[in-house]
Amino acid sequence: MSKFDGIPGPAVRRLSLYLRQLEALIGQGRRTISSRELGEALSLTDAQVRKDLAYFGQFGHPGIGYRVDELTVQVRRILGTDRDWNVALVGAGNLGRALLCYRGFAKKGFNVVAVFDRDEHIVGTTVDTPDKLVVRSMNDLRETVHDLNIRLGILAVPAEAAQGVANELVEAGVQGILNFAPVTLKNMSCPLAAVDLTVHLEQLSFQLAGGNGD
Amino acid sequence: MSKFDGIPGPAVRRLSLYLRQLEALIGQGRRTISSRELGEALSLTDAQVRKDLAYFGQFGHPGIGYRVDELTVQVRRILGTDRDWNVALVGAGNLGRALLCYRGFAKKGFNVVAVFDRDEHIVGTTVDTPDKLVVRSMNDLRETVHDLNIRLGILAVPAEAAQGVANELVEAGVQGILNFAPVTLKNMSCPLAAVDLTVHLEQLSFQLAGGNGD
DNA sequence: TTTTGTGAATTGCTTCACAGCA
DNA sequence: TGCTGTGAAGCAATTCACAAAA
Numbered sequence: 517m518s519k520f521d522g523i524p525g526p527a528v529r530r531l532s533l534y535l536r537q538l539e540a541l542i543g544q545g546r547r548t549i550s551s552r553e554l555g556e557a558l559s560l561t562d563a564q565v566r567k568d569l570a571y572f573g574q575f576g577h578p579g580i581g582y583r584v585d586e587l588t589v590q591v592r593r594i595l596g597t598d599r600d601w602n603v604a605l606v607g608a609g610n611l612g613r614a615l616l617c618y619r620g621f622a623k624k625g626f627n628v629v630a631v632f633d634r635d636e637h638i639v640g641t642t643v644d645t646p647d648k649l650v651v652r653s654m655n656d657l658r659e660t661v662h663d664l665n666i667r668l669g670i671l672a673v674p675a676e677a678a679q680g681v682a683n684e685l686v687e688a689g690v691q692g693i694l695n696f697a698p699v700t701l702k703n704m705s706c707p708l709a710a711v712d713l714t715v716h717l718e719q720l721s722f723q724l725a726g727g728n729g730d
Numbered sequence: 731m732s733k734f735d736g737i738p739g740p741a742v743r744r745l746s747l748y749l750r751q752l753e754a755l756i757g758q759g760r761r762t763i764s765s766r767e768l769g770e771a772l773s774l775t776d777a778q779v780r781k782d783l784a785y786f787g788q789f790g791h792p793g794i795g796y797r798v799d800e801l802t803v804q805v806r807r808i809l810g811t812d813r814d815w816n817v818a819l820v821g822a823g824n825l826g827r828a829l830l831c832y833r834g835f836a837k838k839g840f841n842v843v844a845v846f847d848r849d850e851h852i853v854g855t856t857v858d859t860p861d862k863l864v865v866r867s868m869n870d871l872r873e874t875v876h877d878l879n880i881r882l883g884i885l886a887v888p889a890e891a892a893q894g895v896a897n898e899l900v901e902a903g904v905q906g907i908l909n910f911a912p913v914t915l916k917n918m919s920c921p922l923a924a925v926d927l928t929v930h931l932e933q934l935s936f937q938l939a940g941g942n943g944d
Numbered sequence: 945t946t947t948t949g950t951g952a953a954t955t956g957c958t959t960c961a962c963a964g965c966a
Numbered sequence: 967t968g969c970t971g972t973g974a975a976g977c978a979a980t981t982c983a984c985a986a987a988a
Contacts (some may be wrong), residue, residue, distance in 0.1 A: 520940040524957060528936055532929040536912055550969065558914050562745035562969095563959055570971055578970045579966040594930045596939025605929075614828025615927075620912060624928045624933075668934055675884040692934035698750055698834060700772050700878040707937040709930040713829075714838045715746040717817075718809045720882055721840075722742055725736040725810025738979055764947065776947090777981055784949055792948040793988040 520572075527568040531591055533558050534568070538588045550581035600625045602665050603689065606681050607672035608633040608643060608651050611696060615643040615672060629664050632657060634677065654681075658688040671695045734786075741782040745805055747772050748782070752802045757837040764795035792862050814839045816879050818904065821886035822847040822857060822865050825910060829886060830859040843878050846871060848891065868895075887907045 520528075537557050541549060547572055551569075552562040569575050569582070576582050592598040595638050603621070605612055605628050615621075616628060631649045633639060639653045652660060660666065669690040677720050678697035682704060685693055692707040698715075751771050753879075755763060765783075766776040783789050783796070786808050790796050806812040817835070818825055819842050829835075830842060845863045847853060853867045866874060874880065883904040887895050892911035896918060899907055906921040912929075915922055 518940055519926050520936075526957070529929070529933065531936070532926070532932045533914065535932070536926075536929075537914075540913075551968085557916075559916070561959070563961095564957095566970060567958080574971070576970045577966075578964075579968050581969065591919065594936065594940065596935035601931075601935055611830035614824050614831075617824035617828075618927065620928050621931065624931065626928070626931050649901055653806065678972080679802055691938055694930050694934060699754075700747065700751075702771075702773070707934050707935070709934050711925065711927070711930055712746070712750075713832065713925070714834050715743070715750075715927055716833065716908050717815075717840050717882065718746045718749070718840065719743065719906060719923050720921050721810035721815055722734075722745070722808065724881065724905055726732055726808065740979070766947085775981070777983095778979095781950080781980080788949075790948045791988075792986070793946050867958065917953065 523571045527571055530564075530568050531572075531595055533596065534565070535588065535591045535597075537711070538591065541584045542588065545579070546584050548577075548583050550579045551576070554582070570683055574638055574664075575600045597625050601668055603628045603670060604630045604632060604657075604661060604664075604666045604685070605670045606632045606654075606685065607674075607677075608635075608638055609672065609674075612670075612672035613643055613645065615646075615670060615696075616643055616649065619646075626668070628670070630660050630666060632660075634673070636645060649672055654684065657684060661688045661690060666690060668692045668694065671697055675699045732877070737785045741785055744772075744774070744778075744782050745786075745809055746789065747780070747809075749802065749809065752798055755798050757803065760798050762791075762795045762797050763825075765790070768796070777917065786805075811839050814841055815882055817842045817884060818844045818846060818871075818875060818878075818880045818881045818899070819884045820846045820868075820899065821888075822849075822852055823886065826884075826886035827857055827859065828896060829884060829910075830857055830861075835861075840882070842884070844874050844880065846874075848895075866900065871898060875902045875904060880904060882906045882908065885911055887911055889913045932938045 520623055530721050537554060551565040555562045555565040575587050603626050605615060608631050621627060621628060630652055631643055632652050632654055634654050641651055643649050643651060669685040671678055671682060671693055675697050678699050682693055682701050686706055694706050695708060695710045698712050751768060764781040765913055769776045769779045789801050789804050817840050819829060822845050835842060844866055845857055846866050846868055848868050852865050855865055857863050857865060883899040885896060885907055889911050892913045892917060896907055896915050900920055909915055909922060909924045912926050
């Protein structure tokens with residue numbers, strides 16, 4: 517039903533990479549870039565780049581290429597990162613606290629405005645991060661999500677707790693979840709993204725173990 | 731040239747998910763599982779599960795399904811995680827230290843046995859993690875990689891430094907790199923895996939911004 | 945019956961190659 | 967000439983559907 521139906525998932529994922537590269541180009545003061553050069557920087561073919569961008573509109577200029585500032589604005593608009601998103605983080609363990617320190621989220625317009633933890637011993641303490649957030653109780657989830665206009669949730673809890681907390685997040689009104697727990701969430705009624713840190717190491721070990729004579 | 735040529739990349743990625751689910755099943759004491767049930771747990775079709783596993787051998791038993799312990803052994807062998815891998819982490823910033831605390835790596839047989847940082851003020855200090863590693867100088871990279879039999883590197887440095895450090899890792903003898911820096915590494919002669927934390931949030935915001943009427 | 949393994953059909957994605965524009 | 971946008975072709979991955987095994 518979406519206006520972006522029929523667009524390959526891989527193309528949408530690459531959109532993020534184009535944006536990252538475009539932001540680097542702005543830093544270098546580049547005004548325009550061709551599909552060939554943009555592809556080269558990301559190890560993609562020029563045709564791939566043109567087709568991906570053409571799914572969303574006509575952004576290029578024949579004979580010139582793409583204007584960097586213009587395309588940046590367009591890709592941000594398509595990805596929805598032309599405005600800020602308020603985010604709740606659940607799980608104030610090691611990973612959770614590290615993510616709070618990570619500047620990359622805010623730089624892209626994702627503001628972590630609240631932290632929650634199930635452990636009542638931690639609730640009320642201040643997390644040692646740049647913006648000094650106080651850990652909130654899971655009981656305040658729904659109210660906080662509403663009051664702070666939180667739309668996304670980051671799940672940094674142990675695997676056993678993940679499904680339950682994910683349900684609570686949706687119940688509280690969150691519209692999308694980034695899941696760091698090593699479990700596949702089931703029956704979610706909102707968009708999901710999953711990051712499993714060990715899966716990527718396994719892919720490397722596969723390539724090394726299977727790729728040569730062992 | 732590999733014995734696993736012609737196998738779809740997506741199938742290999744799912745292998746990690748099968749293994750994760752199998753390990754959960756062992757914890758529950760399950761003896762066998764059908765392709766249908768395994769697929770259900772991971773939101774895949776039964777045909778997908780069977781075809782993926784069949785790329786690597788005949789592990790199933792008609793009328794029974796797959797024996798959990800048997801299949802676990804096989805998948806570990808295929809992924810190369812039936813033995814341990816020594817890993818070096820470069821970048822002792824917030825993200826790097828958080829990854830050192832993360833128990834998931836060791837649980838899967840990936841042992842982070844050395845930490846490096848370019849900042850000589852940090853070199854020599856002990857990182858506050860369970861296994862108390864001392865931060866090493868980048869000058870000792872090659873020697874340490876050799877002495878500790880390190881085969882994989884985790885890159886947790888700023889974007890600007892990533893390409894340079896990646897080159898140094900390969901130069902030092904590392905055979906695969908897991909890259910957390912938000913850049914696409916170029917001209918690498920070893921297997922790579924990339925984790926960009928903001929990319930996943932952008933995918934969520936795309937789905938929310940584009941999926942409904944805005 | 946239940947459930948696998950697999951050729952065949954289908955769907956989806958990428959690359960090719962070229963018309964059209966600057 | 968240089969470069970985009972895009973149908974057509976080619977390739978890759980998934981799903982179907984059924985023979986064979988327990």
